[in-house]
Amino acid sequence: MNIAILWGLRQIHKIVNSIFLYLIPTLALMLLLVAYPVFYELYISFTQRYLGVGYIYVGLKNYFSLFSSNLFWHSLRITATYAVGSVSLSFVWGLVLALLVNERVKARTLFRAILLLPWVIPPVAAALTFRWLLHERLGLVNYILMTLFGVPPVPWLSNETFAMITGIVANSWKIAPFGMVMILGALQSIPQELYEAAEVDGATSIHKFWYVTLPGCRGAMLTVLLMEIIWSFCSFTLLFALTEGGPLNATLILPIYIYRLSFQEFDFCLAAAASTVLLMIMSLWTALYLKYKEESTEHIGR
Amino acid sequence: MSQSKGRREYLKSIGAFAAGLAIGGLAGWFSKPQEIVEVSKPETPTIVKKKITWWTVVNEGKIVSGQLVGNSPDFENAVINEFTKQYPEIEVEVTMIPWGELFTKYVTAFEAGTGPDVFFIPTTWAPQFIYSGYCKSLEDFKNELDLNDFLPSALSAFSAEGQLYGIPLRVDTRLLNYNKRLLREAGYDRAPAYWPDEVLEWSKALTKEEIGQYGIGIVGKATDSLLYEFWLCWVFTNGGAILSKDNKECVLNSPEAIEALEFYCDLLNKYKVAPPGALDYDKTALRTMFIAEKIGMFSDGKFAIVDYAKKPDLEYGLDLIPGTKKIRSAVVLGGWAVAMNSNTRYPEEAWKFMKFVSEPRWMATWSLSVPARYSAASYAGYFDDFPSKITFEQSKYAKPLPMHPKTGKMIPVIVQGVSEAVGGKRSPSEAMEWITSEINELLKE
Numbered sequence: 001m002n003i004a005i006l007w008g009l010r011q012i013h014k015i016v017n018s019i020f021l022y023l024i025p026t027l028a029l030m031l032l033l034v035a036y037p038v039f040y041e042l043y044i045s046f047t048q049r050y051l052g053v054g055y056i057y058v059g060l061k062n063y064f065s066l067f068s069s070n071l072f073w074h075s076l077r078i079t080a081t082y083a084v085g086s087v088s089l090s091f092v093w094g095l096v097l098a099l100l101v102n103e104r105v106k107a108r109t110l111f112r113a114i115l116l117l118p119w120v121i122p123p124v125a126a127a128l129t130f131r132w133l134l135h136e137r138l139g140l141v142n143y144i145l146m147t148l149f150g151v152p153p154v155p156w157l158s159n160e161t162f163a164m165i166t167g168i169v170a171n172s173w174k175i176a177p178f179g180m181v182m183i184l185g186a187l188q189s190i191p192q193e194l195y196e197a198a199e200v201d202g203a204t205s206i207h208k209f210w211y212v213t214l215p216g217c218r219g220a221m222l223t224v225l226l227m228e229i230i231w232s233f234c235s236f237t238l239l240f241a242l243t244e245g246g247p248l249n250a251t252l253i254l255p256i257y258i259y260r261l262s263f264q265e266f267d268f269c270l271a272a273a274a275s276t277v278l279l280m281i282m283s284l285w286t287a288l289y290l291k292y293k294e295e296s297t298e299h300i301g302r
Numbered sequence: 303m304s305q306s307k308g309r310r311e312y313l314k315s316i317g318a319f320a321a322g323l324a325i326g327g328l329a330g331w332f333s334k335p336q337e338i339v340e341v342s343k344p345e346t347p348t349i350v351k352k353k354i355t356w357w358t359v360v361n362e363g364k365i366v367s368g369q370l371v372g373n374s375p376d377f378e379n380a381v382i383n384e385f386t387k388q389y390p391e392i393e394v395e396v397t398m399i400p401w402g403e404l405f406t407k408y409v410t411a412f413e414a415g416t417g418p419d420v421f422f423i424p425t426t427w428a429p430q431f432i433y434s435g436y437c438k439s440l441e442d443f444k445n446e447l448d449l450n451d452f453l454p455s456a457l458s459a460f461s462a463e464g465q466l467y468g469i470p471l472r473v474d475t476r477l478l479n480y481n482k483r484l485l486r487e488a489g490y491d492r493a494p495a496y497w498p499d500e501v502l503e504w505s506k507a508l509t510k511e512e513i514g515q516y517g518i519g520i521v522g523k524a525t526d527s528l529l530y531e532f533w534l535c536w537v538f539t540n541g542g543a544i545l546s547k548d549n550k551e552c553v554l555n556s557p558e559a560i561e562a563l564e565f566y567c568d569l570l571n572k573y574k575v576a577p578p579g580a581l582d583y584d585k586t587a588l589r590t591m592f593i594a595e596k597i598g599m600f601s602d603g604k605f606a607i608v609d610y611a612k613k614p615d616l617e618y619g620l621d622l623i624p625g626t627k628k629i630r631s632a633v634v635l636g637g638w639a640v641a642m643n644s645n646t647r648y649p650e651e652a653w654k655f656m657k658f659v660s661e662p663r664w665m666a667t668w669s670l671s672v673p674a675r676y677s678a679a680s681y682a683g684y685f686d687d688f689p690s691k692i693t694f695e696q697s698k699y700a701k702p703l704p705m706h707p708k709t710g711k712m713i714p715v716i717v718q719g720v721s722e723a724v725g726g727k728r729s730p731s732e733a734m735e736w737i738t739s740e741i742n743e744l745l746k747e
């Protein structure tokens with residue numbers, strides 16, 4: 001009897017000791033909040049909804065109609081433009097800000113806090129503020145441009161090219177502080193000795209930036225690039241509140257296109273197919289990044 | 303030792319986490335579904351047997367002629383209190399949702415097979431909701447209503463395939479909103495009644511580009527509300543339509559429809575009597591410019607007067623949407639109805655509530671709009687104020703959107719085409735041809 005109890009206790013001890021037990025809470029949450037919606041979305045992307053019947057399996061029909069839709073390809077092009085534009089601008093902007101606040105200036109903490117503000121402002125509030133500032137007839141920006149420089153009203157949100165530029169600038173403004181914080185962290189971890197050694201070797205400021213600062217921030221920069229590309233590809237709120245995908249679909253990024261398919265056209269199955277395509281693109285991008293990161297870590301390790 | 307302590311700590315934290323989840327889950331289980339604005343519960347009746355849920359839109363309440371008007375929490379409370387007095391066996395739980403979130407919340411809930419038993423639905427969404435199976439047919443119940451008392455156009459906006467899916471409560475229409483002071487300064491004591499001649503003449507006289515003032519507001523933003531703008535009203539007054547009478551083909555490429563859209567676009571692009579930037583403007587943007595006295599005329603509903611009240615020196619006037627010599631005016635019918643969820647567990651109770659809220663006495667105080675029942679007009683001098691009178695007059699010229707399974711898919715095509723015409727990407731005739739061919743493709747499916 002005692003042996004049986006002891007054996008039982010040992011089994012419980014083994015379970016308690018195993019890694020699996022510790023993972024249960026996280027796994028359960030992940031299954032519930034990530035795996036279930038993703039698999040459900042995958043499932044309905046292969047179906048068509050019929051009134052009174054429900055979802056019927058139709059194979060790849062939704063994918064065929066998606067790939068034959070001009071608007072889908074247009075939207076994909078717009079998304080790529082928006083993401084590349086936003087990431088380039090916000091990356092450079094974040095780097096410049098990080099270099100600035102890394103300098104020993106007075107009230108450095110205050111500057112850092114102020115520069116972080118765009119990051120913490122809710123996207124809808126930011127978008128509405130931009131809408132007001134950039135209003136073609138009543139906006140402050142056009143008023144200033146007109147009174148100071150005599151510039152005629154700029155169609156910030158009603159012209160296709162300007163609307164894209166406005167979207168990119170607004171998004172970069174919003175996400176740049178993330179890059180700033182990450183790169184600043186990396187900058188501060190670069191040992192001072194490296195700069196001193198470089199100085200002894202006669203390095204100029206540009207040399208120091210190029211051969212010490214940039215390699216020192218490489219890891220952080222890669223992470224920033226990955227995150228910002230993912231955010232820009234999947235971002236919805238800011239641009240939707242700013243332009244709703246207009247004018248004339250000039251800012252119709254994929255997430256807004258998916259929203260329109262489901263909530264305007266009620267075509268949830270086609271929207272699910274489009275979401276799957278977006279998921280594939282993002283997965284591919286993340287896999288590439290992880291592979292590259294692994295290689296670069298190995299390189300550093302050597 | 304330290305390892306085992308660490309493990310104990312870890313187990314403790316897992317325990318705490320699990321307890322937290324359990325408490326959170328239980329709290330969620332017992333709490334009500336997500337609510338945006340919760341209205342305090344009505345007096346608890348002694349016998350509570352069945353609970354029905356009622357989702358409605360929240361907006362500003364307003365006192366008109368001594369009455370509280372609008373879907374304010376106080377008003378909802380008053381209605382529900384009365385209802386529970388009459389039907390103590392039914393409990394009503396009301397959720398009031400801001401307009402901007404209403405659509406997404408409805409669609410998400412109904413697609414998930416949940417949602418309220420009874421809900422408030424605007425005409426614009428009726429075709430999509432009915433053909434998506436969200437609304438229960440009221441054929442088994444409707445004989446209890448005096449349908450002859452309802453405005454026929456309002457009933458048709460909520461009927462499909464010969465069946466009724468909602469009880470109309472109120473009718474909204476666009477009106478011509480104009481600035482009396484600007485018109486007076488330009489030498490006019492009335493609004494234009496006909497297009498193209500009068501509208502163009504008035505608009506030209508009101509435009510003073512050097513001070514950023516324009517005659518008429520043109521909307522070009524590709525949203526659903528573009529369907530309610532002047533262009534479609536003018537298509538109707540010119541004898542045009544969206545679909546043929548049998549609903550089998552699109553007729554927006556008719557000369558009458560093209561002429562109307564051409565004039566709409568010309569006001570902006572040719573005559574330059576409308577503020578540039580139309581592709582970014584919706585009705586709300588124009589309302590802001592109207593209040594800032596930068597446009598002389600535009601199309602908006604009677605409910606805009608709530609915003610006008612914030613600028614007391616604004617001399618606004620309301621009139622019928624300009625028409626033609628053949629048809630004095632036309633407008634797309636807006637408004638609201640009360641509908642039943644097709645998945646409701648309590649259809650009998652839901653119906654009792656629907657019937658109760660559609661009684662004329664409530665309808666008369668329901669909102670800033672026009673009641674959908676003739677008999678409501680006899681209550682409490684509802685038509686005493688001019689804005690109500692003119693909206694009632696305008697509602698006689700109102701036409702609902704086509705009731706068709708594909709209406710939901712047609713709307714984005716129409717607004718896209720019209721927006722492209724306003725933006726000059728296609729000529730009005732090209733845009734109408736494109737819309738027609740796209741819609742005809744949809745109708746063939």
